Amino acid sequence: MRHLVIKDLYVNRKYMSFVLLFLAAILVLKGSSAPMVLFGVGITSYGVLIRSCYYDDKDRGDIFLRTLPIKASTIVLSKYILGISVLFIVVAICLLFAILSGQNLDIYFASFAFSILAISIVYAIYLPIFFKYGYVKAATSQSVLFIIIMGASFGFKELINITNFPVPVNQLHRFLTPLINFINEISRSNIILLLTLSAVSLVILAVSAKLSIKFYDAGK
Amino acid sequence: MEDNILEIINLNKNYDKFKLCDINITLPRGYIMGFVGANGAGKTTTIKLIMNMIRRDSGKINVIGKDNIKYEIPIKNKTGYVGEQPVFYDDLTVGWTANFAGKFYSDWDGAAFNELLTRFGVDKTKKIKQLSKGMRMKTALAIALSHRPEFLILDEPTSGLDPVIRDELLDILMEFIQDERHGVFFSSHITSDIEKIADYVTLIDNGKIIFSEEKDKILNDWKLVKGDINKSDDYRDDLVGLKVSKTGFSGIVKDIDAFKACHDMSLLTIDKISLDDVLLHLAKKENQK
Known part of the structure; x- marks a missing residue:
């Protein structure tokens, strides 16, 4: 597993160096901030994972790996571990800058929590599609997902107004209230928020990994 | 130790437009089997099934005396594989690629790999994308031979290579088979290569085995x-x-x-x-x- 992750990091060494330098430059010039954390975590970890999948597809690295004595589950799980590893690297860098610049770390924990959850959801959707349909279709599905999310976030209210959405807003509110209460509860401490959302992310990734292993095996 | 290094029993695999039907092949240790057939006859599919790179529909495959699905990892640990177009990561060097592959084999011999590269004239600092087809094939062969395999599976290794490199490759296979515990399964549509080195010949056509016999017997009988x-x-x-x-x-x-x-x-x-x-x-x- 370790060697597969190192291989993916090595294959992406130029991209990693470029993005980390870019991140460091912004951190130095503009200082560490919560939006920077979201940007850094997102662009770096998602980018490395996507590019490692791209190289597997372009160089047919998957065929090479299948000829080696490696379990299918190890090959699949290594992509998840890669994503999580890069996530940790970027979080550590951002945290280091925040400490060095003497900022209040508590705000960062909330940013980390939501970026870890967001990236985990993206991985959890992307990787099973990649292992089932390959890089091109997985990339397409990500674009579609992105458009849906953007469309939903900008146009949801307008859609309700235009179409006279049949579900009353108060009913939707009643449905979302327990979730909002839960987030409010755990948000009282940003460390608890970080731990809770990290645990939720791990559960989501575990379910996704199980699905990916099934797809990878069936893909034989 | 099992006498047969490869046993395929009633193997079947169905695709929409092609199927492998009741494939039966037996290769004893100490011999080279040439797997002959036209393009699209089913050679690569059979080899991928042996390597468990694709799933069989029915039948049984024993490699080195063990079921190739149940014992996939120990079998791959003792099997060297060279595909028709060896695939590696283009941006990695030969040395890095071999070092990476070697991590997964229990008997990886780095010194043997370096020796083979010297013998083949492959520069280990070169990136894979800088290698010619022949050099890629030699790199794949060096990796396949450097973890002390008992069984070599080669899918059209000589296809597209010039006669000098083809001859070199055949010599290496002959050396490998000097150890009577070893075995080689070697697919090709270049029958002259098979005729030169194979002890057994299996002919496949349109997904069916036409014959699988000793080469000398075929050449004497027919x-x-x-x-x-x-x-x-x-x-x-x-x-x-x-x-x-x-x-x-x-x-x-x-x-x-x-x-x-x-x-x-x-x-x-x-x-x-x-x-x-x-x-x-x-x-x-x-x-x-």
């Missing part, structure tokens, strides 16, 4: 019969894969004595057969069915 074009119809039923050209006809026959007993041989010539003749005529026969 004969090439040639004759005048006007008489070709007289022999159509008794000759396999009858081919008619402007100058005459040719066909092959397994039991030449029985054939002689039924026909006037004064108008015919009998020639020694090559594997190419067998492949061409038997494949023609299958297509006529």
Whole structure:
């Protein structure tokens, strides 16, 4: 597993160096901030994972790996571990800058929590599609997902107004209230928020990994 | 130790437009088997099934005496594989690639790998994308041989290589097989390569095994019969894969004595057969069915 992750990091060494330098430059010039954390975590970890999948597809690295004595589950799980590893690297860098610049770390924990959850959801959707349909279709599905999310976030209210959405807003509110209460509860401490959302992310990734292993095996 | 390094029993694999039907192959240790067939006959599919790179529908495959699915990892640990177009990560160097692959083998021998690279004239600092097809093949072979495998599986390794490199590759296989615990399964549509080094020959056509026998037995048993074009119809039923050209006809026959007993041989010539003749005529026969 370790060697597969190192291989993916090595294959992406130029991209990693470029993005980390870019991140460091912004951190130095503009200082560490919560939006920077979201940007850094997102662009770096998602980018490395996507590019490692791209190289597997372009160089047919998957065929090479299948000829080696490696379990299918190890090959699949290594992509998840890669994503999580890069996530940790970027979080550590951002945290280091925040400490060095003497900022209040508590705000960062909330940013980390939501970026870890967001990236985990993206991985959890992307990787099973990649292992089932390959890089091109997985990339397409990500674009579609992105458009849906953007469309939903900008146009949801307008859609309700235009179409006279049949579900009353108060009913939707009643449905979302327990979730909002839960987030409010755990948000009282940003460390608890970080731990809770990290645990939720791990559960989501575990379910996704199980699905990916099934797809990878069936893909034989 | 198991006597057979490879046993394939009633193997089946169905695709929409192609199927492998009841494949049966046995290769004892200490021998090289040539796996011959036209393009699209089912060679690569069979090899991918042996390597468990694709799932079989039914049947059994034992490699080094063990089921190839249940014992996939220990089998791959003792099997060297070289594909038709060896695939690696383009941006990695030869040395990095081998070092990476070596991490997964229990018996990886880095010194042996370096020796092989020197012998093959491959620069280990070069990136994979800078290598020619021949160099890639040699790199793949060096990796396949450096973890002390017992069994080598090669899928069309000589295809597209120049004669010098092809000959070198055949020499390496001959060296490898000097250890009688080893075995080589070697697919090709270049029958001259198979004829040069194989002990056993298996012919596959359209997903079916036509024969799987000792090479010498095939070359001794089968004969090439040639004759005048006007008489070709007289022999159509008794000759396999009858081919008619402007100058005459040719066909092959397994039991030449029985054939002689039924026909006037004064108008015919009998020639020694090559594997190419067998492949061409038997494949023609299958297509006529």
